Amino acid sequence: MDDHARTPWQALARGRYLRSAWPWRAAGYLAGSALTGPPILLGLVLLAVAGIIAFPLLALLGLAGLPAGAVERRRLRLVDADPAPTPHRTPAEPGLFAWARLRYREQATWRELGYAVLHGSVLWWVDLAAVAALLGLPLLLLTTPLQLALAADGEVKVLKLWLVTSQPEALAFAAAGAVLLPVLLHPLGALAGARAALARALLAPRERELRARLTEVTRSRARLVAAFEAERRRIERDLHDGAQQRLVALAMTLGLARLDAPPGPLADRLATAHAEAGLVLAELRELIHGIHPRVLTDYGLTGALADIAERSAVPVATDLSAALPRLPESVEAAAYFGVCEALANIGRHSGADRAALTARHTGEALLIDVSDDGRGRADPATGSGLTGLADRIAVLDGTLTITSPPGGPTVLSLEIPCPVSSPENSAP
Numbered sequence: 052m053d054d055h056a057r058t059p060w061q062a063l064a065r066g067r068y069l070r071s072a073w074p075w076r077a078a079g080y081l082a083g084s085a086l087t088g089p090p091i092l093l094g095l096v097l098l099a100v101a102g103i104i105a106f107p108l109l110a111l112l113g114l115a116g117l118p119a120g121a122v123e124r125r126r127l128r129l130v131d132a133d134p135a136p137t138p139h140r141t142p143a144e145p146g147l148f149a150w151a152r153l154r155y156r157e158q159a160t161w162r163e164l165g166y167a168v169l170h171g172s173v174l175w176w177v178d179l180a181a182v183a184a185l186l187g188l189p190l191l192l193l194t195t196p197l198q199l200a201l202a203a204d205g206e207v208k209v210l211k212l213w214l215v216t217s218q219p220e221a222l223a224f225a226a227a228g229a230v231l232l233p234v235l236l237h238p239l240g241a242l243a244g245a246r247a248a249l250a251r252a253l254l255a256p257r258e259r260e261l262r263a264r265l266t267e268v269t270r271s272r273a274r275l276v277a278a279f280e281a282e283r284r285r286i287e288r289d290l291h292d293g294a295q296q297r298l299v300a301l302a303m304t305l306g307l308a309r310l311d312a313p314p315g316p317l318a319d320r321l322a323t324a325h326a327e328a329g330l331v332l333a334e335l336r337e338l339i340h341g342i343h344p345r346v347l348t349d350y351g352l353t354g355a356l357a358d359i360a361e362r363s364a365v366p367v368a369t370d371l372s373a374a375l376p377r378l379p380e381s382v383e384a385a386a387y388f389g390v391c392e393a394l395a396n397i398g399r400h401s402g403a404d405r406a407a408l409t410a411r412h413t414g415e416a417l418l419i420d421v422s423d424d425g426r427g428r429a430d431p432a433t434g435s436g437l438t439g440l441a442d443r444i445a446v447l448d449g450t451l452t453i454t455s456p457p458g459g460p461t462v463l464s465l466e467i468p469c470p471v472s473s474p475e476n477s478a479p
Contacts, residue, residue, distance in 0.1 A: 057132040058247060059240035073130075074236040077243030078186050080129040081178040087126070088175025091119050091167050113155060116163030119170065120254045127254075130247045138162075138256035159260065166253040174246070181242050185235040192228025196221040302328040351375065352383045352410070356419075359390050360408055364398035365423065370409040378417060382469045385443050386410075386419055389451075392440050393421040393463045401425025401461060412471065419465040429455035429463070 056062035062073040095115055102109025117139075124135045138159035142149040154160045191210065198207045199221045206216045215221050305325040312318040347355040352375045360367035377383075390408065397406050403425030410419045441451040449467035 058244050059130055060244040060248075063237060063240055063244075068240060069233055069236065073240055076129050077236075077240045078182055080126065080243050081239070081246065082182045083126055083129070084170070084175035084178035087119070087122055088171055088178075092171030092175075094119075095168060095171055113160065113164060114151070116160065116165070116167040117154070119167035120159075120163035123166065123170070123250050124254050127247055127250055130243050131251065135251055135255040138254070138260050140260075159254075159256065162253045166250065178242075178246065181239065185239040185242075186232075189228040189232035189235055192224050192231065195224040195228070298328060298332045302332060347383055347387050351377055352386060355383075355387050356390055356408065356410055359387070359394060363394045363406065365394070365401075365403055365406045367394065367406045367408050370407070375410060375412050375417070376471050378412075378469050378471075382417060382447060382467050385447055385449070385467060386417060386465060389440050389444060389465050390419060390421060396429070397421075397423045397425065397461075401427075401429070401459075403459075403461075412469075415468065415470050417465070417467045417469055420462060421464075422460055422462040425459050425461060427455045427457050427459040427461050429453055429461045 056065060056067070056071070056073065059068070059073045059077050062068040062071055068074065095112070098108070098112045098115055102112055121137070124137070127135050139157060140153065142153045188210075195207065195209055195215060196218060198209075199205075199215055199218065206214060207221075208214050209224055213224070215224060302325060305321055305328055309318060309321040309325050312321055346358045350358075353371050357369060357371060360369045378386075394406065394408075397403050401423050403423035406421065406423040408419075408421050410417070412418070444451045444465060444467060447467050447469075449465065452464040452466075453461070454464075455461040
């Protein structure tokens, strides 16, 4: 197949049609209509008859185009390299009733029904006739010598028109077939391209439907992010109010028992247990801090970023003069952990002496830059955590950009769309 052609029409226009697989793909696509057309026609007739006998069953006729459309979109791959996704949306509610109600309201359902009626009643006949005429005719002529050799009476009537009784005559008809075959393959490909264009126009999603699906996916992703953040907060509260309080009580009990115990092996064991409880409590506090840092809740993103910079292993110059507005929890959490990861990478891998952190809100997006004077060559593919950070930002439709030439400096930029509706909440 022509590596650059996506359809038979493109292959025909570029002059490499006969040297590719497109003629045979076109023939297979058109001939395949004979396998799908009769079942579709039979199904439509049966549903129409059933609807006349039992009127409620007539409603099923409106959905008859759905399986036909699904099959035809798959067949379309033979002559169209661009995929044809389903134009149907996913119901917002589970259940057969919600699914049927949505399907009856979609224009794509009725386009598929129209295609099913057209394909079952007309198109498959046209496709089969075209294959018989444009491909069967030259192939029949090419096999004239074989037909004559197999004929019992030593003669054959080619196309029911010409009587052939000798091999020279048979070879002449075969030569005519060899000439006709490449000529007739061109209109065969053009017809297959036209049929594919018609199928795509009726069965593939329109631009408006694609925009609706994209909006639905965006909203669904936003709901998942919000649900994930809510679950993180619930786990944080459970750990803070449950396990942490029990560990505090345990540590206090061990401490009191240690004071009351007489010197000896028992006191030493109580001291060890008290120290271990303290370590476990410290680790749990760090875990809770990692789930959703308290400073982010209490002081907002500006205070949280300043806190990160103060705790960094590398001195960080911050530019947070313009206070950031309160943003959605998912945005603040992604920005916080993004800066944490960036500063941690600077401390571990960069060999930098200094770093810089700037953050601002434009009214439409949150922009954060983290830079250092290290050796450069920061690469997300090395497993430094930047890949996970990029995925986390991408969930919010944000972007992560890294500029890190050999020798530095390295600049990591985060941009997360998050419009602030009211002027009083925006950054001054």
